Structure formats: C-alpha cells, structure tokens
Amino acid sequence: MGAADVVPGVSGGTIAFITGIYDTLLESIRRVNPSIFSLWRREGFAAVWQHVNGTFLASLLTGILTAILTLAKAVSYTLENHPIVIWSFFFGLIIASAIHMIKQVEKWSVVEIILAVAGAIFAYGITVANPISMEFNMLTVFIAGSIAICAMxxxxxxxxxxxLLLGMYAPVLDAVKSLNIPVLALFAVGCLAGILSFSHVLSWLLNKYRSFTIAFLTGLLIGALGKVWPWKEAISFRVNSSGEQVPLVEKVLSPGAFEAATGQPALLGTAIVMMIVGFALVIGLEKVSEKLAD
Structure with missing residues (x-):
C-alpha cells in the first residue's frame, strides 16, 4: 500500500483489496471511536488493543511507512526518467486488480452494471478534471485532509x-518540509476525522449492499486506467517542491501518436513486458492471500 501511495494516481486501497485485507482494514478503523475510552477504563489498554485489532493496524502502518521511506526516491526517479516503464507496470497491475474485483461480484445485474459505469465515469472525470484553487486557511487544510484520506x-x-486537484498539495508539502506543526496537526486531525467517518459508511455499505458497493468500486478502478496509461501528453502543468514544472493534466495517446507528438520512442515491447509483470504480480498476490485464508 505504501509503494502504491507513492505514485500519483495509484491508490493503496487497490492493494488492500487484492491482498484480501480490505474488509479487515475498514472494520479495524471503524472500531476506533470514542467508545474505546470507556472500554479502556473498564478493561484496560490490552482490551482496547484487541478490540481495534491493534497488531494488524500497527503492522500495516509500519509496512506503509517503510515502503514510503525506502521506495519514494526510487519511484520518483523512475517516474521522471522511465515513465513508460513504471506506468506500464501499474497499468497491468490495475487491469488484473479490476478482473479480481469483477469476480467478487456474485451476480452482475443491470444495477451492478450501472453502478460500475457510474464509478468509471466518476473516476475518469477526476483524472481529467482541472485543478481548483482553495484558499489556504485552517478550514481548507482540515477539509483537504479529510477528503484526501478518504480517497486513499x-x-x-x-x-x-x-x-493536487484541490490546490492543496504544495501548501501541505511546504508544511511538511518546514515542519509547520500547527498546519500538519490540523491536516492530521482532518485525516483522522475523514477516515473514521468514511470507514463507517464504507463498512456499512459493504455489509449491507456488498455486491452494489464492489461494482461501484470496480468502476472506480477501471476509470482510473486513464491516469496510469503509459502514453500521455501533458496539457497542463504544476510546479513541484523543487520549483520544476511537472505534468498535472494529461491527454491519453496511442503509442504511435505519442511518438509523433513527443518525438520519443513508445517502447511498446518494454511496456507490454512490464504490463505482464504487473498483471502477474496481482495474480501472485491473489494466490498467496487465498492460501493464507485457507
């Protein structure tokens, strides 16, 4: 999940789903609520730890942070110098993930199909949306944190x-670099509020309307394929933390059109190999999670 979250446009939630921990993750987060304080007073910290599945959450958080710290530079370097290679890998990964999620829907009725299409349109709309510029203040920092964590x-x-779309990426990144504790603390509170409230909603939907919910989530995954398509041309830019212009909104091209528009090789053979690698990785993770479940 940490490795996926390093890449703009790829969600750690995708990895959680294909490894079979998605429901456990949502339920564990959902249990972190004010009731744990009364449980702590009655039965102590050990009971609270067991109630929220603390070992699972701690292991997951450790893995995410480890991946971010160790892979961030490597992924950033590859995105900058070999974008077709890494985007092809994630394209294959998401294709296999979408197939995995499609199989989770027991019966595809008209309602499921409509929800999947709606999810795909929604996700694609986000990937091609023009960024807005929110005013930087305490309220918008809180709102940005609560929305971004739900997306993750x-x-x-x-x-x-x-x-990036909210126009809050640079201010939050600047706060991280300068260790602006008040801004970071408010952003963290927003993240906490967002994930605790949204996890309740999503967990309830999966319990009550699992087929409908998974169909919509499958659509989200399919709609995100445009973001990880290897051959793209930037049509708008943003300034990163180093002061450099990097792509923000991009247009999907065919390999031939990419070569014509950019003058760069499409690396079609390499791209296909990396797609197969990404696809195979998901299949492998699926098989491992099935064996662990048994």
Missing amino acids: ILPGISGSFIL
Whole structure:
C-alpha cells in the first residue's frame, strides 16, 4: 500500500483489496471511536488493543511507512526518467486488480452494471478534471485532509492526486518540509476525522449492499486506467517542491501518436513486458492471500 501511495494516481486501497485485507482494514478503523475510552477504563489498554485489532493496524502502518521511506526516491526517479516503464507496470497491475474485483461480484445485474459505469465515469472525470484553487486557511487544510484520506482507501483514487486537484498539495508539502506543526496537526486531525467517518459508511455499505458497493468500486478502478496509461501528453502543468514544472493534466495517446507528438520512442515491447509483470504480480498476490485464508 505504501509503494502504491507513492505514485500519483495509484491508490493503496487497490492493494488492500487484492491482498484480501480490505474488509479487515475498514472494520479495524471503524472500531476506533470514542467508545474505546470507556472500554479502556473498564478493561484496560490490552482490551482496547484487541478490540481495534491493534497488531494488524500497527503492522500495516509500519509496512506503509517503510515502503514510503525506502521506495519514494526510487519511484520518483523512475517516474521522471522511465515513465513508460513504471506506468506500464501499474497499468497491468490495475487491469488484473479490476478482473479480481469483477469476480467478487456474485451476480452482475443491470444495477451492478450501472453502478460500475457510474464509478468509471466518476473516476475518469477526476483524472481529467482541472485543478481548483482553495484558499489556504485552517478550514481548507482540515477539509483537504479529510477528503484526501478518504480517497486513499478507495480503490482507483489517489489521495495525493486529490490534493493536487484541490490546490492543496504544495501548501501541505511546504508544511511538511518546514515542519509547520500547527498546519500538519490540523491536516492530521482532518485525516483522522475523514477516515473514521468514511470507514463507517464504507463498512456499512459493504455489509449491507456488498455486491452494489464492489461494482461501484470496480468502476472506480477501471476509470482510473486513464491516469496510469503509459502514453500521455501533458496539457497542463504544476510546479513541484523543487520549483520544476511537472505534468498535472494529461491527454491519453496511442503509442504511435505519442511518438509523433513527443518525438520519443513508445517502447511498446518494454511496456507490454512490464504490463505482464504487473498483471502477474496481482495474480501472485491473489494466490498467496487465498492460501493464507485457507
């Protein structure tokens, strides 16, 4: 999940779903609520830890942070110097993930199909949307945190990309670099409020309307394919933390059109190999999670 969250446009929620921990993750987060304080007073910290599945959450958070710290530079370097290679890998990964989620729907009725199409349109609309410029103040920092964290646990939607669209990516990144504690604390509170409230909603939907919900989430994943398509041409830019212009909104091209528009090789053979690698990785993760479940 940490490795996926490093890449703009790829969600850690996708990885959680294909590894079979998505429901456990939502339920564990859902249990973190004010009732744990009364449980702590009655039965102590050990009971609270067990109630919220603390070992699972701690292991997951450790894995995410480890991946971010160790892979961030490598992924950033590859995105800048070999974009077709890494986007092809994630394209294959998401294709296999979408197939995995399609199989989770027991019966595809008209309602499921409509929800999947709606999810795909929604996700694609986000990937091609023009960014807005929110005024930087305490309220918008809180709102940005609460929205971005919700996106991070949804398959197919990237929280970092949501921050870019809200115009809050640079201010939050600057706060991280300068260790602006008040801003970071408010952003963290927003994240906490967002994930605790949204996890309740999503967990309830999966329990009550699992087929409908998974169909919509499958659509989100399919709609995000445009963001990870390897051959794109930038049509608008943003300034990154180093003061450099990097693509923000991009147009999907065919390999031939990409070569004509950019003058760069499409690397079609390499791209296909990396798509197969990404696809195979998901299949492998699926098989491993099935064995662990048994």
